[in-house]
Ligand SMILES: Nc1nc2c(ncn2[C@@H]2O[C@H](COP(=O)(O)OP(=O)(O)OP(=O)(O)O)[C@@H](O)[C@H]2O)c(=O)[nH]1
């Protein structure tokens with residue numbers, strides 16, 4: 100059923116298995132884990148077209164409040180453009196259906212060293228200000244029997260980046276996904292990124308960047324960690 104108006108007024112799905120412990124003070128269901136983005140379950144009821152319709156409406160309102168002339172031919176399409184960009188592009192990782200399908204192969208070649216995929220481009224958005232985070236992610240794992248198609252490492256990074264994020268959570272989400280898919284604790288993730296909320300507003304420090312890391316299993320050992328970081332020139 101189409102929610103009437105604003106997302107906050109929708110009800111949680113009837114068939115949801117989430118317990119009352121996961122409800123906030125307004126009775127809204129959340130998926131709460133120690134590392135996951137707290138996503139509202141009731142938003143999964145809406146298809147992309149409805150989300151675009153509602154966001155377009157509300158973004159038009161924001162532009163009107165700002166005093167922008169929505170009859171101008173350059174501005175009149177902006178609410179819909181922004182809505183489509185949110186749902187289909189920069190926040191498409193909110194939709195679990197967009198999670199990449201992963202191709203695994205048997206490690207027939209008995210490759211038992213680390214594999215590093217470095218310099219994966221990160222485009223995300225800060226959940227505090229909704230402005231871009233831009234940087235690089237470097238991921239590594241040691242096979243426990245399966246190897247993953249290389250591009251899927253990039254796709255996992257891209258998927259979790261396409262949410263309103265904080266860098267710490269993004270780092271842990273990528274690591275947890277790798278651990279789950281590859282059935283190993285032996286994963287490492289480093290992200291080095293620039294936050295536009297720090298660069299272009301607020302403190303306006305364009306020289307700083309943020310580094311976060313995750314080291315699991317064998318990467319907790321100093322020598323393994325050092326080897327990984329040496330490939331990154333760190
Ligand atoms: N830990 C963490 N903080 C972040 C991230 N992205 C943005 N922030 C910070 O989130 C904080 C939000 O703080 P507030 O004081 O509520 O926001 P604000 O008044 O706009 O703060 P200023 O940015 O200092 O002007 C800021 O310090 C941001 O720099 C992130 O990925 N991780």
Ligand SMILES: [Zn+2]
Nearest residue numbers: 225227228296
């Ligand atoms: Zn921010």
